[in-house]
Amino acid sequence: xxxxxxxxxxxxxxxxxxxxxxxxSALHDIKGVSLVKRNLFLEILxxxxxxxxxxxxxxxxxxxxxxxxxxxxxxxxxxxxxxxxQIQTLIKNSVDRMIGVTVKEINxxxxxxxxxx
Numbered sequence: 001x002x003x004x005x006x007x008x009x010x011x012x013x014x015x016x017x018x019x020x021x022x023x024x025s026a027l028h029d030i031k032g033v034s035l036v037k038r039n040l041f042l043e044i045l046x047x048x049x050x051x052x053x054x055x056x057x058x059x060x061x062x063x064x065x066x067x068x069x070x071x072x073x074x075x076x077x078x079x080x081x082x083x084x085x086q087i088q089t090l091i092k093n094s095v096d097r098m099i100g101v102t103v104k105e106i107n108x109x110x111x112x113x114x115x116x117x
Contacts, residue, residue: 014099015072020053023070026094029101034074036111055111065104067093084108 027033037057054072068091074083088106095103 001008020056026090034073036071056081067105069107071109073112073114076113076115
């Protein structure tokens with residue numbers, strides 16, 4: 001949990017899961033891009049009501065900045081460099097706009113390429 005602001009009435013804390021949800025929502029805006037799939041164990045945890053974000057890792061660094069690493073699957077035929085750049089920009093802007101946390105770096109691991117049916 002990260003404390004990002006102190007107000008006269010108390011503090012505001014944002015869980016890592018909130019940032020992960022913002023990342024997942026941002027990825028939905030890019031056609032064909034998805035996070036890596038959950039394995040059986042993670043599926044069981046999800047059925048039990050636990051929110052699971054496979055392929056999303058983050059850690060807070062100096063001055064409240066965050067480093068993000070995501071593992072994604074891209075659709076076949078896309079320009080990997082352009083899509084990766086689009087992912088980085090979209091995630092950075094979304095996290096900054098929604099919660100005001102500065103993203104220091106976004107590392108993208110292309111876990112696979114998916115062919116359409």
